[in-house]
Amino acid sequence: MIENERRENVMFSENGWISEKQVRRTLVLPVFASCIFVLPYLAARLFGSNMVWGLGIFLLLAIVYSSVLYGVGRYIVPPGREDSVENDRRGSKCIAGIQVLRLSIRLAFYILLAVTILGEAQVPFMRKGGAGNISNLLVVLPLLLVAFYGANHSMEKVARIHEMVFWVTFVPFIVMLAFGFREISWNVWVPKGDMSVGKMLLYAFLLLACVLPAENYLQLKKAYNKRNSTLASYGGLLVTLLLVTFLTMVIAGIYGIHGAAGEEMVMISIMRYIRMPFDILERFDMLMIWFFMTGCFVLICNTLFFVGRSYRTAFGEKGICWVMLAALAFALFVAYRFPKYDVSIVWFVWYGACIDLPLSIVLPVLDHLMKQRKVDSGKKKTERMMDRKTWKKNDSRKHRMKERRQRRKRKQKGLTVTEKICMWIFAGCFVCIVLTGCGSDMRNVEQRDYATMLMVSKGEKMPYHIYLGVAKEHRVGEQSQVENIYDFEVENLTTLQDIYEQCRGKDLSIAHVKAVLWDMQAFESIEDMTAFLYEMDANEEIAKTCPVLLLEQMDDWLTYAEDAQTPVGTYVSDLVQAFDSGNKRVPWIKDYLKYIREGDELYPCRLTKVSQGFQIQLAKTRYQNPNIE
Structure with a gap:
């Protein structure tokens, strides 16, 4: 009695080093990462305008699946019996082998996810082809080695890795998403019922493949204290599912449903759609990539750890390291043979929902029944031989x-x-x-030119005549960056960067464009602008929070920009900030895209000449609402 009271007063649980709260984060963090990385893209792609109802059904099915897992856990590890099964080695070797194979296939998809993230990030070492290129797999090898090193340790160290990742990356990740609330189109949240209930049930069931890491509870339950903590861990998992569903709807509101369905790596490019407060660090892409890669590290490390834990239940400690290496090699081979990401993710949800999910419930029950049979036969044999x-x-x-x-x-x-x-x-x-x-x-940074303005008109021989305001090279310590004006007739935005490199001998970066200016006389309707807007949407450099202004007199503006003695890009940015301080706001690239795709309201702004410079005004004419398919 005294010993039990002393244990309850100490800081750590009786497993020696970690608390139950830390073990709980080892459960909920992989579930969060597995869902948030792919759920917004898949939900928008599958449900379309019925996303509210579809995610509601998905949440109900996920809660049912989690409840079944906790019921199975209560059956195979009754409350108060955790210590008696912690060192149990009577598991079925056949079932343990199936578990290792299941986790290895899941590990292959997580590796493919990591490779796709680096490819989306345009990491210089990455080539086209995704995981089908061996050099791309070699680039993620350091991540795999560190994950293997972490998974090859005891439960205490693995739980502390998850604790560190939780506080250092995922909490700031959620805080950053909170800044996107002002960019939400709330019409996405209006329930629509165009899709049949049976179809929504099927799609929601397929999305349960994202919740598969919840089955880790059946093995983590053995690391809890003797006192019943099922309610706390179950509540933590439900809160995680609610949070993921809510954030998915927030992301759909920021992108628009059609926009989210067209972005495979939704969470990386989302920072091109969010303007941070005080205009600090407008491009957070690399930070989002850091969050993504950390999440992939959690998924890979967590899966490898449970590969070893599943093997240990039947075969003991000997050879665990080699089994984990074999699982990692198998996952690399499978990832190498996978098709493109958009096809592979469809394969994964079908495999996960139809095969992996039922096995996650059936196999632990079969393993428990076979253990009980061994125990009963062992007792009879012991009584005879003792x-x-x-x-x-x-x-x-x-x-x-x-x-x-x-x-x-x-x-x-x-x-x-x-x-x-x-x-x-x-x-x-x-x-x-x-x-x-x-x-x-x-390429060295010095071999790049940085455009601060992008002015678009119609060309004579090519579809577009583009004028670039490129910041002049300046001495160290000089703050002023007056622009040089260069113009090119091009077919599209990618061609512009290629032609610029041929003419100037340097790469063109449009990641720092402060404003896009359209010639009103050349583009009289939204249909004339749509093709170029889609090109800017596909471009991974330009921020979708870049303001778009209409120019009434293109020649007057070009004359002013060429003769200016101060940075024109900064001048336009100051005009936009002054205008935004009122009741209206200059529309961004993403506002035009959401207008085209979702039919959101759009109030274009124009840049007009006054006696002293230029000023921003609301456009006199509004574009007619396009037909949304």
């Missing part, structure tokens, strides 16, 4: 010394400090060799 000679042998000094040597060997199994240092040096050298052989073209 005699006085066996008791003497167990109590003998020789037997105790043998057990002591075995315990000492298990403690000395880990790598020494010198071995760990050598391992990291070898891994670092190997990564450097791999990266040098990727064959990508690395």
Whole structure:
């Protein structure tokens, strides 16, 4: 009694090092990462305008699935029996092998997700082809090695990895999404019922493949304290599902449903649609990539850890490291053979919902029944064979010394400090060799020109005549960046960057464009602008929060920009900020896109000449609402 009271007053739980709250984060964090990375894209693609009803059905099915898992956990590990099954090694070898295979297939998709993220981020070492290119798999090898290193440790260290990731990355990740609330189109939240209930049920059931990491509870339950903490862990999982569903609707409101359905990596490009307060760090793409890669690390490390844990239940400690390496190699091979991401993700949801999800419920029950059968037969056999000679042998000094040597060997199994240092040096050298052989073209920052303005008119021979305001090269410490004006007739935005490189000998970066200016006389209707707007949407550099202004007199503006002695891009940015301080706001690229796709209201603004410079006014004419399919 005294010992139990002392345990309840200490900081850590009786497993030695970690609390139940930390173990709970090891459960909910992979579920959150697995859902938030793919659910917005898949839900928008599958449900379309019926997203509210579809996500509601998905949430109900996810709650039912989680409840079934917790019921199975209560059946196979009754409350108060956690310690008795923690070191149980009577699991079925056949079922353990199936579990390892299931987790390895899931691991292959997480590796494919990591490769696709780096490809979306335009990492210089990445080539086209996704995971089908061996060099791309080699680029993610450092991530896999670190994940393997973390998964090869005990439960305490794995839980602390999840604790660190939770506070350092995912909490700021959610806070950053909160800044997008002012960009939400609330008409996305209006329920619509165009799709049949049966179809929505099917699609919602397919999306349950995102919730598969919830089955980790069946193994994590053994790490909890003796006191019943089922309600807390179950509540934490439900809160995670509610949060993911809510954030999915927030993302759909920021993008528009059609926009989210067209973006495979929704969460990376979302920072091109959100303007941060005080105009700080307008381009957060690299930070979002960091969140994504950290989430992939959590998924890979967590899955590898449970590969080893599943193997341990039937085969013991021996050979766990090699089994995890084999699972990682198998996952790399499967990821290499996968088709493109948009096809692979459809394969994964069908496999996960139809095969993996039922097995996650059936296999633990079968394993428990087979264990019970072994226990019952073992008891009968023990009763027949137990005699006085066996008791003497167990109590003998020789037997105790043998057990002591075995315990000492298990403690000395880990790598020494010198071995760990050598391992990291070898891994670092190997990564450097791999990266040098990727064959990508690395360009220095000094070999780039940065456009601050993009002025679009119609060309005579080509569809577009584009004028660029490119910041002049300046000396160190000089703040003023007056623009040079260059003009090109091009077919599209990609051609513009290629032609600029040929003429100027430098790469053109449009990541710092402060405003896009349209010639009103050349583009009289929204249909004339639609093609170029879609090109800007597909471009991964330009921010979708870039303001769009209409020019009444293109020649007057070009004359002013060429003769200006101060940065014109900064001048336009100041005009936009002054106008936005009133009741109206200058529409952004994403507002035009949502107007075309969703039919949202749009109030265009024009840049007109006054006695002293220019000013922004609301356009006299409004574009007619396009037909939304």
